[in-house]
Amino acid sequence: MHEFKSKRNSLYCENIKVLDLAKRFGTPLYVYSYHTLIGHFLKLKTAFHSLNPLICYSLKANSNLAILKALVDKGAGLDIVSGGELFRATQAGCPGERIVYASVGKTDREIEEAIHRKILFFNVESAAELENINRISKKLNTSTQVAIRINPDVEPKTHKYITTGKLTNKFGIDFKSAYQIFLLRRALSYVRISGIHIHIGSQITEAEPYLAAIKKVIEFVETLRKKGIFLEYLNIGGGLGIVYDRETPQTAENFAKKVLPLLKRSKLKIILEPGRFIVGNAGILVTRVLYIKNTPKKKFVIVDAAMNDLIRPALYGAYHTIIPLHCTPYTVHRTEKIDIVGPICESGDFFAKDRNLPKLKEGDFLAIMGAGAYAFSMASNYNSRCRAEEVLVVKDEVFIIRKREVREDLVRNEIVPAFLSGL
Ligand code: LLP
Numbered sequence: 001m002h003e004f005k006s007k008r009n010s011l012y013c014e015n016i017k018v019l020d021l022a023k024r025f026g027t028p029l030y031v032y033s034y035h036t037l038i039g040h041f042l043k044l045k046t047a048f049h050s051l052n053p054l055i056c057y058s059l060k061a062n063s064n065l066a067i068l069k070a071l072v073d074k075g076a077g078l079d080i081v082s083g084g085e086l087f088r089a090t091q092a093g094c095p096g097e098r099i100v101y102a103s104v105g106k107t108d109r110e111i112e113e114a115i116h117r118k119i120l121f122f123n124v125e126s127a128a129e130l131e132n133i134n135r136i137s138k139k140l141n142t143s144t145q146v147a148i149r150i151n152p153d154v155e156p157k158t159h160k161y162i163t164t165g166k167l168t169n170k171f172g173i174d175f176k177s178a179y180q181i182f183l184l185r186r187a188l189s190y191v192r193i194s195g196i197h198i199h200i201g202s203q204i205t206e207a208e209p210y211l212a213a214i215k216k217v218i219e220f221v222e223t224l225r226k227k228g229i230f231l232e233y234l235n236i237g238g239g240l241g242i243v244y245d246r247e248t249p250q251t252a253e254n255f256a257k258k259v260l261p262l263l264k265r266s267k268l269k270i271i272l273e274p275g276r277f278i279v280g281n282a283g284i285l286v287t288r289v290l291y292i293k294n295t296p297k298k299k300f301v302i303v304d305a306a307m308n309d310l311i312r313p314a315l316y317g318a319y320h321t322i323i324p325l326h327c328t329p330y331t332v333h334r335t336e337k338i339d340i341v342g343p344i345c346e347s348g349d350f351f352a353k354d355r356n357l358p359k360l361k362e363g364d365f366l367a368i369m370g371a372g373a374y375a376f377s378m379a380s381n382y383n384s385r386c387r388a389e390e391v392l393v394v395k396d397e398v399f400i401i402r403k404r405e406v407r408e409d410l411v412r413n414e415i416v417p418a419f420l421s422g423l
Contacts, residue, residue, distance in 0.1 A: 001243065002281040003033040004369065011325055011367055013393045018286060019325045021391060021398060022365045027288040028305035028388040030376055032401070034070060035394070036282035037372070040252075041071055044274060047256035051263060053270035054120075056100050058238045059085055061275030061373040062283070066392055066401035068092035071278070077120070079238070079273040083110040086117060096120070100235060100271065102149060102197065104129075104170050111136050121145040123197040123235065125172055127181055130191060137190035147195030147235055148178050150220070152213040156201035156239065159316045165200030165213060172198070175220055182229050195268070196221065199237025202276060205249040207258040210236065214262050221266055234263065235271035242280040244370045245319040252277070276373040283372025285310050285388075286325070287351075289364045290343070299338045301360050306342025307349040308382040310368060310375045314348040322351065324358055325365040334359045340366070344383050376402075384410050 003014045011018045013033050021031055044055055056077035059068060063085060068078065069092045077098030078089045089099055096118035104125040106114075111133055114122065124130045124146045137144040151172030154165050164171045173181065185193055200213050214236060221231060236259070241249035250258070263270050287305035294300075312318035322340060336359055340352040351368055360366075379387050386405035391398050 002036040003039075004036070004281075004284060004367070006323075011323055013284070015396045016393050016398060018284070018367055019365055021393075022286045022288065022325065025389050025391060025400070026404070027286050027365065028309050029286045030283055030371060030388060030390040031286055031367075032067065032279075032283040032372060032390065032392045034282075034392055037067065037070060037279055038074055040278045040282065041074055041076055043252040044256075044272065044277065045075075047252040048260070048270070048272070050260065051270050053272055054098060056098065056235075056271060056273045057278055058273045058275030059088060060377060062279045062375075062377050063088050064376065064390055064401050065092055066399070067279060068094070072098075077271075079275075080119075083107070083113055086110070086114055086119075090117065100147070100197075100273070102199065102273075106132075108132070108136060112140065115140055115142060115144055121147050121195060121233070123147050123149045125149050127173070127177065130181065130188060134188040134190045143190055143192055145192050145194050147197040147233055148173055148181060148193060149197040149199070150175065150178055150217055152198055152200065152216045154200055154209050154212045154216070156204045156209040157206065158201045158203050158239075158241070159318075161316055162202040163200075164202075165198065165209075175216070178220070179223070182224055182227075185229075193231075195231055195233030195235060195271075197235040197237065197271075199235075199273060200239060202239050203241045204239045205241035205247050207250050207255055210239075210255075210259055211262065214259060218262060218266050221268070232269055233271060234266050234268040235273065236263070238273040238275050238277070240274050240277035242276055242370065242373075245321065280370055280373035283370075283375065285368040285371035285375055287366050287368065289360050289362055289366065291362060292360065299336065301338050301340045301357075303340060303342060303351070303366060305351070305368070305388070306344040306383070306385060307346065308344060308380045308385050309342075309388055310351065310371055311378050311380075312374060313351055314346070320351060320371065321369040322355065322357065323367045323369060324360060325367060344385075381405075381410055386410065 056079040057071045058079040072094045081103040099119040102123035149172040153167045287303040291302040307314040335356045342349045389404035390402040392401045
């Protein structure tokens with residue numbers, strides 16, 4: 001599954017001992033495995049090779065330039081959701097024709113920049129947005145390609161905060177309204193609607209919700225065909241789940257086997273937008289035990305990473321496997337029930353609750369697994385904590401891909417008005 005393996009009771013990332021990285025670079029520390037990253041991208045590419053889809057890595061999962069460059073060099077496109085992500089895509093050298101742009105709230109400036117960058121298409125999320133793209137394209141005297149993001153109203157069976165394809169969610173356009181848009185498309189002469197996009201949610205572990213959504217969309221495409229409306233692209237979004245705990249998500253191969261027959265039937269060019277599947281298990285967060293604290297009700301292990309480094313447990317109650325880096329056969333068998341918490345002033349600042357782990361002591365190091373996706377990219381400076389360093393391991397080599405922030409970074413953009421400085 002990934003290149004983080006235990007050998008002789010030590011955790012390795014590719015050929016490097018994680019403990020050595022923690023000692024050399026300090027903690028908290030994000031460690032990524034290059035070969036896991038690329039391996040997952042290639043797994044998907046291979047599974048779908050008969051359709052030769054464009055795989056647009058969803059860079060919100062992890063937008064570090066080195067990660068983007070690694071994937072773009074292997075032929076990946078990028079799925080973006082903001083002007084900032086467009087900037088990153090450009091910095092990483094991604095060709096415009098491999099960029100797709102979703103988001104319910106694209107600003108005029110963001111739309112103009114993406115048009116200038118000649119992206120493949122916008123995934124349009126409302127009639128108002130479509131009119132706005134038409135207006136801006138007219139001003140720029142250009143024709144802009146778009147796909148309509150359909151909200152297929154299916155249940156993806158995942159956490160409610162990351163469910164996106166139900167009609168109670170803000171995303172996409174329902175079939176009826178989308179049909180009206182297609183019928184009236186000629187009124188908007190500066191946009192070309194050439195595709196359909198869906199993205200039903202994230203961390204989806206079964207193929208069924210995809211099958212349900214794709215079936216609905218293909219019926220819709222056929223209805224449009226009968227009306228003489230022909231499309232070119234079908235973007236099935238991202239959302240493929242990974243293993244954090246005991247999940248048994250579909251492999252790329254199984255997923256492809258199930259959806260390929262349907263996708264082939266559509267006769268459209270297929271686009272996928274995975275984020276987590278590619279990068280989720282390619283990264284870990286390494287942290288050090290600061291204190292052990294016993295209370296009448298609990299035993300807390302206080303570590304130097306916090307919810308500002310990995311917010312998933314606090315935000316979604318997400319489970320992340322935690323591996324002590326000092327495991328010996330002796331300690332493995334002496335487990336106890338503990339809470340692993342960070343130093344932030346919130347009770348939601350935890351990584352594990354009532355978890356059975358080998359007995360830990362101050363100074364021990366822990367690896368929080370599955371921290372490649374939605375960890376650093378959701379990190380903040382809350383409690384004025386500097387964001388941690390990121391390193392990339394390639395076999396026996398390690399590269400710093402983002403320096404640890406320093407105190408000056410925290411106040412870099414802040415200005416104390418002269419009247420407060422007594423000037
Ligand atoms: N495409 C669109 C339009 C999206 O909104 C997303 C994710 C993706 C693709 C990629 O989804 P993935 O393959 O990574 O599941 N912060 C949450 C996940 C939020 C996902 C947001 N949209 C988490 O930590 O679980």
